[in-house]
Amino acid sequence: GNSVTQMEGPVTLSEEAFLTINCTYTATGYPSLFWYVQYPGEGLQLLLKATKADDKGSNKGFEATYRKETTSFHLEKGSVQVSDSAVYFCALYEGSGNTGKLIFGQGTTLQVKP
Amino acid sequence: NAGVTQTPKFRILKIGQSMTLQCTQDMNHNYMYWYRQDPGMGLKLIYYSVGAGITDKGEVPNGYNVSRSTTEDFPLRLELAAPSQTSVYFCASSYNRGSRNSPLHFGNGTRLTVT
Numbered sequence: 001g002n003s004v005t006q007m008e009g010p011v012t013l014s015e016e017a018f019l020t021i022n023c024t025y026t027a028t029g030y031p032s033l034f035w036y037v038q039y040p041g042e043g044l045q046l047l048l049k050a051t052k053a054d055d056k057g058s059n060k061g062f063e064a065t066y067r068k069e070t071t072s073f074h075l076e077k078g079s080v081q082v083s084d085s086a087v088y089f090c091a092l093y094e095g096s097g098n099t100g101k102l103i104f105g106q107g108t109t110l111q112v113k114p
Numbered sequence: 115n116a117g118v119t120q121t122p123k124f125r126i127l128k129i130g131q132s133m134t135l136q137c138t139q140d141m142n143h144n145y146m147y148w149y150r151q152d153p154g155m156g157l158k159l160i161y162y163s164v165g166a167g168i169t170d171k172g173e174v175p176n177g178y179n180v181s182r183s184t185t186e187d188f189p190l191r192l193e194l195a196a197p198s199q200t201s202v203y204f205c206a207s208s209y210n211r212g213s214r215n216s217p218l219h220f221g222n223g224t225r226l227t228v229t
Binding site: 004034036041042043044045046049089091101102103104105106107 | 157220221222
């Protein structure tokens, strides 16, 4: 079945460091891919998305490129801030109309130290 | 600008007790969902609804029940609480079914402990 695998956390970085959180997926067809972020004490919120191969999603300095050949959607940011500390979830949606399904990875905790 | 509101934020139950987790949204979204989040695991879909009066099972529905009498409300019922139901529960909504153009909007979660 379809699945999403993220790198193990926690990831601990110093402020202004470069961030990569790996995400790979298994799916039939051509899913849409998402990154959601969960700040402490809050629900998940959409960070960025990509709907087809080679698309790049971006938001708040974060980027991720839909790589069909490597079935990956790695999250990157050039210079992290303390306020980026959160749990990041990679997810895929495959299907159409009422028959699709959103599948989440296990989440990766990011801790940014000043 | 409330979005998705869940109550309560925290709850401790004894084994065998029952409770209802409340969820309401003010965005006039058709689709609503209940997920549970266990440590180190991704979110698992419990139940979902495509509109008032219509509900369906997700991946892990056992031990739960839902109803959708209005567009706004989607309560989740635990009838006989078990330790395996200790988790963080998230309600979410979307205009369409979590599709590429319709992201999910989440509530802040309910942390439930069953002892």
